[in-house]
Amino acid sequence: MTSKIHLDEQDGTVRIDDLTIEDHELAEYLGEHDAANREEAFHQALRIGTATLSLAETSKQVEHVKHEFEQMRSGFEAEIDDVREELDRRFGDDGEVSSILDRHLGPEGRLNRELDDVFGEEGLFARRLDEELGEDGERIQDALDPDREGTPTNRLREALRGEIRELSKQLQVEKGRKEVRQRTTEKGHVFEDTVAQFLTDLVYGSSHSFDRTGEAVGELAESKVGDFVVTLGPTNQRIVVEAKSEQNYTQPRIKEEMREAIENRDADYGIFVSECESYVPNKVGYFREFDGEFLSVALSADEDDDVDSRLLNIGFNWAEMRAVQSHLDAGDDVDPEFVRTQVEEIEDSVSKFTNVKRKCSSIRKSANGIEESLDDIQGEVTTRLNNIVGEMSKSGPGTQA
Numbered sequence: 001m002t003s004k005i006h007l008d009e010q011d012g013t014v015r016i017d018d019l020t021i022e023d024h025e026l027a028e029y030l031g032e033h034d035a036a037n038r039e040e041a042f043h044q045a046l047r048i049g050t051a052t053l054s055l056a057e058t059s060k061q062v063e064h065v066k067h068e069f070e071q072m073r074s075g076f077e078a079e080i081d082d083v084r085e086e087l088d089r090r091f092g093d094d095g096e097v098s099s100i101l102d103r104h105l106g107p108e109g110r111l112n113r114e115l116d117d118v119f120g121e122e123g124l125f126a127r128r129l130d131e132e133l134g135e136d137g138e139r140i141q142d143a144l145d146p147d148r149e150g151t152p153t154n155r156l157r158e159a160l161r162g163e164i165r166e167l168s169k170q171l172q173v174e175k176g177r178k179e180v181r182q183r184t185t186e187k188g189h190v191f192e193d194t195v196a197q198f199l200t201d202l203v204y205g206s207s208h209s210f211d212r213t214g215e216a217v218g219e220l221a222e223s224k225v226g227d228f229v230v231t232l233g234p235t236n237q238r239i240v241v242e243a244k245s246e247q248n249y250t251q252p253r254i255k256e257e258m259r260e261a262i263e264n265r266d267a268d269y270g271i272f273v274s275e276c277e278s279y280v281p282n283k284v285g286y287f288r289e290f291d292g293e294f295l296s297v298a299l300s301a302d303e304d305d306d307v308d309s310r311l312l313n314i315g316f317n318w319a320e321m322r323a324v325q326s327h328l329d330a331g332d333d334v335d336p337e338f339v340r341t342q343v344e345e346i347e348d349s350v351s352k353f354t355n356v357k358r359k360c361s362s363i364r365k366s367a368n369g370i371e372e373s374l375d376d377i378q379g380e381v382t383t384r385l386n387n388i389v390g391e392m393s394k395s396g397p398g399t400q401a
Contacts, residue, residue: 191245191275191307192227198309199228199241202316207233210241218264226261230316237323239316240267245275251284258294269323270294271315278302286311286353292322314353318346 026045033041091097117123146153192214199210214227228241240261258270270293274280277298289295297315299307 192243194307195241195243195273195312196228198312199230199316201309202313203230209233213265219266220260220264223260223264225257226265226267229265229267232320232323235324235327237269237327238265238267239319239323240265240270241273242270243273243275244279247279249274249280251281254280254284254296255290258290262294268326269319271312271319272296273312273315274298275307276300276302276305287315289318295319311353 029045030038030041089095146157148154192212196212202208203210208230210228210230212227213229214224217224218226225242226240227243230239230241231237232239240258242258242261254272258272261267262270272294274296275298277286278301280296280298284296284298286298287295295315295318297311299309299311
């Protein structure tokens with residue numbers, strides 16, 4: 001059979017010229033199909049034959065790979081057996097490493113013997129402990145005895161005692177401060193009540209009124225500065241009053257607190273009322289005005305003196321005059337020279353009042369001192385008279401000297 005095969009792999013076509021096939025099975029297979037379907041049957045036979053040939057070739061390759069893997073596995077198993085035997089020879093129960101470890105670390109090994117020589121009951125360490133600490137540890141007991149001077153525990157105990165004493169002192173100081181703060185707070189509340197009573201008397205029968213504002217927040221956020229606010233009836237102007245019973249109030253602190261009080265209570269004028277003149281600086285004294293904005297008054301000389309409402313009365317009248325002065329338009333009907341002269345005379349009168357107040361306080365203290373001296377003299381005389389009576393009672397009735 002002579003034929004020419006035309007192959008186009010890109011298009012996947014095969015053309016065979018003058019092809020004649022002598023194969024009984026193929027002729028018999030095609031004979032089973034109609035003439036119209038024989039060409040399709042022939043194509044199908046070619047495709048099946050081609051696929052069968054490809055599968056046979058693939059099976060041949062698979063068998064080859066399987067054969068190669070079987071050979072490789074046999075080689076690996078042989079090598080693994082060799083390694084297992086080598087490991088067992090070296091690391092097994094009877095191997096070289098086990099024998100070496102037993103010689104050095106076993107019950108009869110070198111390390112165990114050396115440890116027993118050092119740390120055993122009769123070893124070097126036990127002997128050194130006996131030497132250093134004494135029999136039954138008597139030396140360590142002495143070294144740790146807190147009653148033996150100079151021992152570490154004795155020094156620690158003394159240090160702890162010192163710390164406890166210092167802490168106790170600090171607690172006492174803090175307790176004293178707390179008591180002072182408590183007394184100061186209580187005293188401050190009592191003085192505020194006194195000022196509230198004085199203000200009640202001041203506005204009684206007038207068109208003025210006052211409110212106690214010390215517990216209310218004012219215009220400033222979270223600020224309660226300004227204990228009282230007096231509202232003037234004719235003009236509705238506001239005078240803020242701050243009452244203080246606290247020592248060591250400096251002039252800058254007075255200014256700062258009063259300016260905050262005026263702003264917080266939206267006031268036109270302010271009065272800082274101190275319980276004692278001794279609580280404020282000498283240059284502030286009983287009566288002093290600051291920048292025409294507020295004034296400071298003290299109601300007593302010191303803690304031994306009684307508060308005097310007359311000083312608050314003078315201060316309130318002064319504050320009312322300043323508030324009205326700032327509110328009214330003087331115009332041409334008011335003589336400014338007359339006003340100035342009256343203010344100066346008022347200041348002189350206040351100065352005279354405070355001087356007399358100081359003298360009264362001094363006289364009162366002197367009188368109290370005189371009274372105490374007289375009481376002491378009376379006590380001495382009474383004691384001596386009683387001594388004489390006691391001495392004379394030693395003689396019986398009718399006994400003559």
